[in-house]
Amino acid sequence: MSDATLKATAAASGASATERFLTDKTVQTEAGTDAARVNTLVTEVITAVHDVIRRHQVTYDEYNALKSWLIGVGQDGEWPLFLDVWVEHVVEEVAATGRGGSKGTIEGPYYVPGAPALPATSTLPMRENEAGTQLLFQGQVTGVSGEPLGGALLEMWQADDDGLYAQFAPGIPEWNLRGSVVADADGRFAVTTVQPAPYQIPTDGSCGRLIAAAGWHAWRPAHLHLKVYAPGHEPLTTQLYFKGGDHIQDDVASAVKPELVLDPRPAPGGGNEVVYDFVLDPAS
Numbered sequence: 001m002s003d004a005t006l007k008a009t010a011a012a013s014g015a016s017a018t019e020r021f022l023t024d025k026t027v028q029t030e031a032g033t034d035a036a037r038v039n040t041l042v043t044e045v046i047t048a049v050h051d052v053i054r055r056h057q058v059t060y061d062e063y064n065a066l067k068s069w070l071i072g073v074g075q076d077g078e079w080p081l082f083l084d085v086w087v088e089h090v091v092e093e094v095a096a097t098g099r100g101g102s103k104g105t106i107e108g109p110y111y112v113p114g115a116p117a118l119p120a121t122s123t124l125p126m127r128e129n130e131a132g133t134q135l136l137f138q139g140q141v142t143g144v145s146g147e148p149l150g151g152a153l154l155e156m157w158q159a160d161d162d163g164l165y166a167q168f169a170p171g172i173p174e175w176n177l178r179g180s181v182v183a184d185a186d187g188r189f190a191v192t193t194v195q196p197a198p199y200q201i202p203t204d205g206s207c208g209r210l211i212a213a214a215g216w217h218a219w220r221p222a223h224l225h226l227k228v229y230a231p232g233h234e235p236l237t238t239q240l241y242f243k244g245g246d247h248i249q250d251d252v253a254s255a256v257k258p259e260l261v262l263d264p265r266p267a268p269g270g271g272n273e274v275v276y277d278f279v280l281d282p283a284s
């Protein structure tokens with residue numbers, strides 16, 4: 001385990017994730033001022049909480065534990081983590097209703113726009129002797145009728161072999177294992193990277209306290225993150241997992257789908273290789 005692992009704290013990654021979310025110009029944080037919609041949604045959420053309190057005869061001690069925990073989530077900067085682990089997968093499910101093309105899944109808190117541009121055949125930025133099994137990840141981006149989408153953009157980001165993300169854990173070069181790959185004229189790409197390790201959501205902050213208090217575990221299976229774009233098509237935000245990997249069946253963030261599980265094979269030149277094609281729906 002590297003020094004970076006030892007120093008990756010909930011407060012540090014939470015503060016970075018909160019700052020990243022609040023400053024991302026591509027994220028809409030004011031959904032509008034439709035009072036009827038706000039009234040409906042907020043009333044139902046609050047009523048659902050009231051129902052739980054009555055059904056389970058929640059005590060003042062439990063109410064104060066909740067109050068203290070909610071304050072702590074904010075102080076630790078862990079709202080992005082909490083929401084992306086326990087809520088986002090249902091928002092994604094609703095957003096994807098009726099959509100064709102490849103499956104998507106949650107974005108999570110660690111996307112950063114503006115990763116270095118890379119040609120269709122390339123290696124993600126990595127340290128000398130980056131730990132982990134080498135992975136050649138290749139495929140093609142097409143539309144729903146199979147037409148190649150030349151020049152499609154694949155933004156990729158992933159954890160390293162310690163399960164840590166550049167820009168959210170200390171001591172990792174800024175764009176390590178992050179890149180914006182431009183597919184060739186046939187929509188093809190061939191990216192060399194390393195297989196990420198399973199990711200554990202920080203255990204030393206409020207989300208970790210909740211997990212311990214509830215007797216859950218903090219793990220996500222190893223995954224690659226991607227956003228795939230082509231003009232005239234719906235962007236796709238997805239993740240790809242590894243067959244047989246730990247926590248494929250019990251992802252804390254409930255974001256695994258069978259269509260998203262890779263089955264890499266040993267590559268002739270060493271390491272592993274896998275083919276995965278992306279199909280983008282037409283823009284609505």
Ligand code: DHB
Nearest residue numbers: 081084085108109199201
């Ligand atoms: C979280 C981390 C991830 O890497 C991810 O893909 C989803 C959620 C999290 O810590 O909240």
Ligand code: FE
Nearest residue numbers: 108110199225
């Ligand atoms: Fe992730």
